[in-house]
Amino acid sequence: MLITAVESSVVSMPFTMGGPHSSFAGQRWDRMEILLVRVETADGLVGWGEAFGHAAIASTKAALDTIVAPLVVGRDSADIAGLTRRVLHAVHLLGRNGSFVYAFSGIEIALWDIMGKRCGQPIWRLLGGAAPASLPAYASLLSYGGDLGLVARNTADAVAQGYRHIKLHELTRDAVLAAQSAAPEARIMLDVNCAWTPPIARGMAESLAGDGLLWLEEPVWPPEDAAGLASLRRHGIPLSAGENTAGLFGFKALIEAGSIDIAQPSV
Numbered sequence: 001m002l003i004t005a006v007e008s009s010v011v012s013m014p015f016t017m018g019g020p021h022s023s024f025a026g027q028r029w030d031r032m033e034i035l036l037v038r039v040e041t042a043d044g045l046v047g048w049g050e051a052f053g054h055a056a057i058a059s060t061k062a063a064l065d066t067i068v069a070p071l072v073v074g075r076d077s078a079d080i081a082g083l084t085r086r087v088l089h090a091v092h093l094l095g096r097n098g099s100f101v102y103a104f105s106g107i108e109i110a111l112w113d114i115m116g117k118r119c120g121q122p123i124w125r126l127l128g129g130a131a132p133a134s135l136p137a138y139a140s141l142l143s144y145g146g147d148l149g150l151v152a153r154n155t156a157d158a159v160a161q162g163y164r165h166i167k168l169h170e171l172t173r174d175a176v177l178a179a180q181s182a183a184p185e186a187r188i189m190l191d192v193n194c195a196w197t198p199p200i201a202r203g204m205a206e207s208l209a210g211d212g213l214l215w216l217e218e219p220v221w222p223p224e225d226a227a228g229l230a231s232l233r234r235h236g237i238p239l240s241a242g243e244n245t246a247g248l249f250g251f252k253a254l255i256e257a258g259s260i261d262i263a264q265p266s267v
Helices: 054-072 080-090 099-119 148-160 173-182 198-208 226-230 247-256
Strands: 003-014 031-041 046-051 165-168 187-191 239-241
Touching: 003 054, 031 054, 031 099, 046 054, 046 099, 054 080, 054 099, 080 099, 148 165, 148 173, 165 173, 173 187, 173 198, 198 226, 226 247
Parallel strands: 165 187
Antiparallel strands: 003 031, 031 046
């Protein structure tokens, strides 16, 4: 069935984070914004998707409304593979990651929603998955700017809510130790958002090697330096990465370089 309309809308909600709000991409980050994508077909079926954005949500919306949506209107909603190839090839000179890829991902999710409704099946079954099972969740704390009191308090609060795995977004070993002291029964992960050049990252990994981190996430700048990331493996901390990686071949490069123990695609 042909696609007749693609519409986008932004939902913006305030949030609390257990401390002062930080900045993100030069903007105060005190609202969670979601870019919803609505796709409608000729027979009236509607699918919903979500396109990534954060501080760049305006650019994703512009890419979607002005370039990506016109590429799919009038096309067969069931031809998801064909549309993926056609659209991503049409915009590939505009970047293999970023707003245009984010925009199409929102449309693709909506197309799978339509497919599931048309078939009367859950999407996990259409994708060949097994019956869903329960999965443990972890608490991902935001950055408290090195305030060890806030790190400890929010780690303890997460454990009180039932979490047993806590991810920090801090830059020091002291923060890890503060979290472990506040919640000795929890496993701690550290995400530094590509803060360190490889030599500094190796020094930090060496200092953290005996602290029992469940993983160290994206320690190296720039994030595409797969060899630099792999050089941290000698210190024995499991390494994770992926939110700055685009597509199958991006992860293939990380895996073949021996850079990661845990692949973390943003889905």
